[in-house]
Amino acid sequence: MLNSYSSEDKVLLSVDCIIFGFDNEGLKILLIKRDFEPERGKWSLMGGFLKKEESLNNAATRVLNHYTGLQNVYMEQLYAFSEVDRDPVDRTISVAYYALINIENHNTELIKNYDAEWFNISNMPKLIFDHDDMVAHAIRRLRYRTSTKPVGFELLPEKFTMRQLLELYEAILDKALDKRNFISKINSLDILVKLNEKDMLSSRKGSYLYMFDKEKYDAKSLNNFALNL
Amino acid sequence: MLNSYSSEDKVLLSVDCIIFGFDNEGLKILLIKRDFEPERGKWSLMGGFLKKEESLNNAATRVLNHYTGLQNVYMEQLYAFSEVDRDPVDRTISVAYYALINIENHNTELIKNYDAEWFNISNMPKLIFDHDDMVAHAIRRLRYRTSTKPVGFELLPEKFTMRQLLELYEAILDKALDKRNFISKINSLDILVKLNEKDMLSSRKGSYLYMFDKEKYDAKSLNNFALNL
DNA sequence: TGACAAAGTGTTTACTCTACACTAATTAAT
DNA sequence: ATTAATTAGTGTAGAGTAAACACTTTGTCA
Numbered sequence: 001m002l003n004s005y006s007s008e009d010k011v012l013l014s015v016d017c018i019i020f021g022f023d024n025e026g027l028k029i030l031l032i033k034r035d036f037e038p039e040r041g042k043w044s045l046m047g048g049f050l051k052k053e054e055s056l057n058n059a060a061t062r063v064l065n066h067y068t069g070l071q072n073v074y075m076e077q078l079y080a081f082s083e084v085d086r087d088p089v090d091r092t093i094s095v096a097y098y099a100l101i102n103i104e105n106h107n108t109e110l111i112k113n114y115d116a117e118w119f120n121i122s123n124m125p126k127l128i129f130d131h132d133d134m135v136a137h138a139i140r141r142l143r144y145r146t147s148t149k150p151v152g153f154e155l156l157p158e159k160f161t162m163r164q165l166l167e168l169y170e171a172i173l174d175k176a177l178d179k180r181n182f183i184s185k186i187n188s189l190d191i192l193v194k195l196n197e198k199d200m201l202s203s204r205k206g207s208y209l210y211m212f213d214k215e216k217y218d219a220k221s222l223n224n225f226a227l228n229l
Numbered sequence: 230m231l232n233s234y235s236s237e238d239k240v241l242l243s244v245d246c247i248i249f250g251f252d253n254e255g256l257k258i259l260l261i262k263r264d265f266e267p268e269r270g271k272w273s274l275m276g277g278f279l280k281k282e283e284s285l286n287n288a289a290t291r292v293l294n295h296y297t298g299l300q301n302v303y304m305e306q307l308y309a310f311s312e313v314d315r316d317p318v319d320r321t322i323s324v325a326y327y328a329l330i331n332i333e334n335h336n337t338e339l340i341k342n343y344d345a346e347w348f349n350i351s352n353m354p355k356l357i358f359d360h361d362d363m364v365a366h367a368i369r370r371l372r373y374r375t376s377t378k379p380v381g382f383e384l385l386p387e388k389f390t391m392r393q394l395l396e397l398y399e400a401i402l403d404k405a406l407d408k409r410n411f412i413s414k415i416n417s418l419d420i421l422v423k424l425n426e427k428d429m430l431s432s433r434k435g436s437y438l439y440m441f442d443k444e445k446y447d448a449k450s451l452n453n454f455a456l457n458l
Numbered sequence: 459t460g461a462c463a464a465a466g467t468g469t470t471t472a473c474t475c476t477a478c479a480c481t482a483a484t485t486a487a488t
Numbered sequence: 489a490t491t492a493a494t495t496a497g498t499g500t501a502g503a504g505t506a507a508a509c510a511c512t513t514t515g516t517c518a
Contacts, residue, residue, distance in 0.1 A: 005319050008278040010239035013322060049237040052320055056311040080309045080324050082285040090234050091281055093242060095309050163465080180467070181507065203464040204516040228506080392496080409498070410476070432495035433484040457475085 012092040015060045016047040016131065018078070018138035019068070021103030022155040026120050027171040028103065029135065031127070032067070033115040038088055039128045045135075046116075047094065060097040067114055069107035074100045074154040076145070078137050086130050094130075098138040100154035146172055148224035150191055153212040161199050161207040162186075169229055177229055189225060191217045241321040244289045245276040245360065247307070247367035248297070250332035251384040255349050256400040257332065258364065260356070261296070262344040267317055268357045274364075275345075276323065289326040296343055298336035303329045303383040305374070307366050315359050323359075327367040329383035375401055377453035379420055382441035390428050390436045391415075398458055406458055418454060420446045 019030040034044045048063040050056060060075055078096040086092070103118070111117075119125065121139065126132065145151050152168055153160075166182050186192065193213045198206035248259040263273045277292040279285060289304055307325040315321070332347070340346075348354065350368065355361065374380050381397055382389075395411050415421065422442045427435035 005241055005278065005321070008241055009281040011242055011279065011281060012234055012237055013240055013242065049234065050240065050311075050322070052238040052240060053313055055313055056309055056322065077308060079306060080285055082279075084282055084284055092234070093279070093285065161465090178507075178509085179465095180509085183466085184468095185506095200515095203514090205463080205465050205514040207465055390496090407477075408496095409478085412497085413499095414475095429484095433486080434482075434494075434496050435484075436496055 012090055013050040013056075014047050014092055014094045015050060015056060015063055016045040016094050016096050016134055017060060017064050017067075017075075018045060018096060018098040018135055019064065020098060020100050020138070020142065020155060021106070021118060022168050022171060023103050024167070026122070027155075027168075028118040028120055029124060030068070030106075030111070030116055030118055031125070033117075034128060035115065042128045043119075043125045044128045045096075045131045046114075050095075056095050056097075060095075060099075064099050067110060067116065068101065069110045070101055070105060074151060076141070078134065078141055081130050081134065083130065094134075096134040096137065098142065100142075100151060102155065102157055104157060143173060147227045147229070150189075150212060150217060150225075159195060159197070159199075159209040159211055161202065161209060163202065163207060165210070173229060182229065185227060185229065189227065191220075241319055242279040242285075243276050243321055243323040244279060244285060244292055245274040245323050245325050245363055246289060246293050246296075246304075247274060247325065247327040247364055248293065249327060249329050249367070249371065249384060250335070250347060251397050251400060252332050253396070255351070256384075256397075257347040257349055258353060259297070259335075259340070259345055259347055260354070262346075263357060264344065271357045272348075272354045273357045274325075274360045275343075279324075285324050285326075289324075289328075293328050296339060296345065297330065298339045299330055299334060303380060305370070307363065307370055310359050310363065312359065323363075325363040325366065327371060329371075329380055331384065331386055333386060372402055376456045376458070379418075379441060379446060379454075388424060388426070388428075388438040388440055390431065390438060392431065392436060394439070402458060411458065414456060414458065418456065420449075 021028045021030060030046070031043045032046055034040055034042050046063055046067045048059060048066065050059045054062070056077065057075070060077070061073075064073055064075065065071055075097050078098055080093060080095045082093040084091065086094070124135070127135065142151070146169065152165065152172070155168060156164055162183055165186065166177060166179060169182070170177050191213055192210045195209045195211060197209045199209055200206045250257045250259060259275070260272045261275055263269055263271050275292055275296045277288060277295070279288045283291070285306065286304070289306070290302075293302055293304065294300055304326050307327055309322060309324045311322040313320065315323070350364075353364070356364065371380070375398065381394065381401070384397060385393055391412055394415065395406060395408060398411070399406050420442055421439045424438045424440060426438045428438055429435045
């Protein structure tokens with residue numbers, strides 16, 4: 001028989017999800033209004049407890065799916081938050097994850113059921129517990145990640161214009177970018193396909209649509225790039 | 230009375246520490262020989278369980294102190310490892326931390342008592358469970374961290390030569406660096422003080438000793454720099 | 459057909475990074 | 489005292505990258 005660790009303390013482990021979305025108003029986070037005490041009615045990240053028979057990644061995926069109905073979403077583990085008094089109800093350690101979703105795909109019904117709402121990151125309410133810290137971590141990580149991996153496309157529709165991509169990066173990095181320099185840097189990554197199709201909504205001339213070419217990117221098998229915007 | 234989360238699963242949470250040291254042979258990791266089953270006699274990271282009344286940072290600090298006797302050591306949380314079957318004894322989630330210590334300061338007695346040994350990172354034994362993954366994560370994080378924060382000095386004696394610093398960065402990044410370019414990049418950070426004191430051990434001419442000027446660095450209050458070596 | 463609105467497109471300049479080799483200082487040996 | 493040996497210490501030129509910058513094109517709607 002194996003040894004056991006029976007004399008050690010066990011604790012509650014939860015996951016909390018920072019869910020990013022993007023639309024023409026900017027970079028947004030999906031929050032829910034907490035419907036139980038303490039802090040009932042306050043805004044909160046979406047979270048849930050780890051079950052004994054699942055990994056943290058599974059738990060995060062499950063929680064995200066539960067609230068949004070989405071699957072196959074880009075998620076990344078951020079950090080474990082563990083201050084002793086972080087949750088007044090019980091000793092709980094929470095592992096924060098962030099997710100990038102295409103804001104158009106989310107299930108509005110589900111979100112309404114949970115009293116969820118999108119908030120622009122520059123205009124967020126105060127959140128419960130240490131969730132503000134988690135969000136700050138997530139934004140930092142997302143900024144860094146965009147410079148090393150092609151994660152931006154996760155936040156856009158499958159087909160998007162250069163302008164949308166530019167505005168996305170401006171929202172993530174919170175700074176203005178030069179259009180021509182941006183386009184040439186993106187093109188030098190050589191991971192987009194330009195479609196023979198135009199988006200006619202934003203201008204009379206119409207602007208070409210692009211797609212992220214995942215196969216071309218994977219074929220390069222570079223673990224990460226250095227995109228300095 | 231507060232609500233409770235009483236229906237939720239509780240789990241064991243541990244911390245595992247990747248302890249880096251540096252000497253003239255290169256970058257090293259401190260490992261212990263596990264003295265209980267399963268995997269008795271195999272090499273392992275130093276770890277311990279989180280107690281209910283401490284944060285993960287405290288637990289990591291406590292574990293490090295327990296094995297090495299050291300305090301006030303640079304530590305950083307890496308990642309939570311949570312595959313369901315990662316520990317065959319019991320369901321345990323482990324949060325990995327890495328620590329940077331001055332190899333000369335460690336308490337040799339303590340380390341002997343625990344059957345601990347330093348291994349060059351290029352010449353490490355296979356470790357138990359998922360500890361090899363943890364080490365790989367730690368090395369990646371350390372490489373990145375050296376480009377944004379002045380962490381290298383944690384691995385050196387208080388006074389060090391430019392050559393030592395160069396060799397440290399070469400060991401961390403696993404690549405040869407040009408001496409003149411390296412020195413000018415380091416100097417441009419403007420965070421070292423050159424002492425009126427030479428190290429006479431490595432050459433007849435003797436080479437100047439430097440110290441990290443923490444006050445000057447803090448005064449700049451830049452959260453991070455970009456050191457591209 | 460003219461006004462409008464956004465799309466699309468290159469070049470010059472400044473800066474940063476890289477490659478590269480000799481002299482200086484000191485001690486040990488003869 | 490001279491020489492040999494060893495590592496320390498130092499600068500520049502060229503290449504490459506990043507930044508700044510403005511006009512023309514296209515199509516629709518009035």
